Amino acid sequence: MSKNSSLGFSTFRELEALKPKEKRYSVRYTPSQKLFIEVLPTGVKSWCYRYTLNGKQDKLVLGHYPDVSIKDARQLRDEAASLVAKGISPKQDKTKPQSILFKDYGERYLEEVIKKDRKDPYSMTLYLNNDIYPMLGHLQLEQITVDDVRRTIWRKKEQGYDSAANQVRGLLKRMFDYAMTLGYVPYNPVLAIPVRHIHKAKPRDRYLSSDEIRNYYTTLLNSRVYRARKLGLMLSLLTLVRKSELLRARWEHIDFESRIWLIPETKADSATGHSREMVVYMSDQVIEIFKELKTIAGNEPFVFVGRKSGTHISHNALNTAQKSALALTDIPDFTVHDLRRTASTHLNEQGFNSDAIEACLNHTAKGVRGIYNKAIYEKERTEMLQKWSDYIFSVIYEPNLIFFNQSKAKSTAY
Known part of the structure; x- marks a missing residue:
């Protein structure tokens, strides 16, 4: 792989201007340390964070651009760097269980967070059982990708329920925030899907004559x-x-x-x-x-x-x-x-x-x-x-x- 690490970019326009070449190459995002964009011959652009842990160099793929924006990539990089600073691999936290099904984690989140914060957890439980578990419940929590999350949200959106799709997105974001707190995942994949692309709330004045x-x-x-x-x-x-x-x-x-x-x-x-x-x-x-x-x-x-x-x-x-x-x-x-x-x-x-x-x-x-x-x-x-x-x-x-x-x-x- 060609590593043109001498190259750098700092703006959205410069990022958009990066074109594919015969071989994969990487370009450093200069405002954030060790954050790069890799450009594949196919035109796919991937965010990567390069780090050194225990004397060994490694790389963490943060997601594809434009699914993951510059702002989101910087946040994901900072979260990963925080783990590295603690001696924890952002790829796999050795202090957490090696594998946990999303549904099992969801039930823990329901008991530890939802039922404590909400007097009536009915609607959140419905979203879990009807919209989230059928799509993500069988997957390992740490292996869930931005694409998995997007499919879950867009399934609700394609049913014609944009507002409910936004509720699903909000619940998933809070669940992954808590998973990060517990050390189960190194970053929150929901951050790659902005609210503005799902639902724009408008005051309704519709009534029937x-x-x-x-x-x-x-x-x-x-x-x-x-x-x-x-x-x-x-x-x-x-x-x-x-x-x-x-x-x-x-x-x-x-x-x-x-x-x-x-x-x-x-x-x-x-x-x-x-x-x-x-x-x-x-x-x-x-x-x-x-x-x-x-x-x-x-x-x-x-x-x-x-x-x-x-x-x-x-x-x-x-x-x-x-x-x-x-x-x-x-x-x-x-x-x-x-x-x-x-x-x-x-x-x-x-x-x-x-x-x-x-x-x-x-x-x-x-x-x-x-x-x-x-x-x-x-x-x-x-x-x-x-x-x-x-x-x-x-x-x-x-x-x-x-x-x-x-x-x-x-x-x-x-």
Whole structure:
């Protein structure tokens, strides 16, 4: 191999200008000690850190450019140099187990980090079991590459869930940060995949017009989507609750006589980090929907029954049902969460008390108003949610008489 170590570069443009030759050659990155780019005849450019340990010279390949940027390469080089300074080979730390499966490490991370930092580890556990372990669980932790990580993240992205792909990336980054702390890996491969290339968060303002509500729900209710999922998407619009709260609904918290659905824990407040309970005042239509769901669920504890007894449906179940029906229409794209915004927008346009609407969304009012809002809007919320259900049914009932007649036939008395 030709080692043109006298050559050097220090800028992005100089790096881009390096062209392949007949033989492999290396060029030193002058701002960082012992960091080089190797250029192969094929045009592939690889970052390398050269070091001396125990009197022997060695080389650590840090990754390919442009997958690994100049900034990332410098950080990876510094991490490797720190190990060398301690007498530890960055290729293989002799103080750590020789091999550990990523899934085994993931379970340790779940117990030692996630469950200690989060009151509810549910979503992180889902990402591990559904998105990360199927792709990386069988691999040795120290052998996982940037390409392995990229495939894992892009699998979620290609499913159409950019925001979730970004969550997977964030979880993987934190997992590899902890693995570095434990000495399991010399560097974090997730750093080679910038957040900006995965997901750019944009404030959403999407809501459905009355015509879109009629067209979408007519299509949904006449589709082949499983009936319980159809009813779930109806409840999402009628009750204004979050999808996660709907998925985890339990029969023990639904009181048909008092017409109340208690949600013991909702999404944690961004200011305090604490969850809070919520009460949903059920309309006549919501009660009928829950009665039919009770017939479907039988003796199961959850309203929306999962594949295994005693479990609820998965995080993506309603997403899949919603997308299946949406694909049969020409309605612009929207998400399950947008149904909350749809309800809020229409209720505000119809002149209802904005504080009562915010209470139904379980948003925290600031200041003194927030202290009293918990109780004083019970009457307003009860009346408002009944009128909201009446309005929605006036929009969608007539085109779906067959569906609702079936619902009446299947419901049971309470």
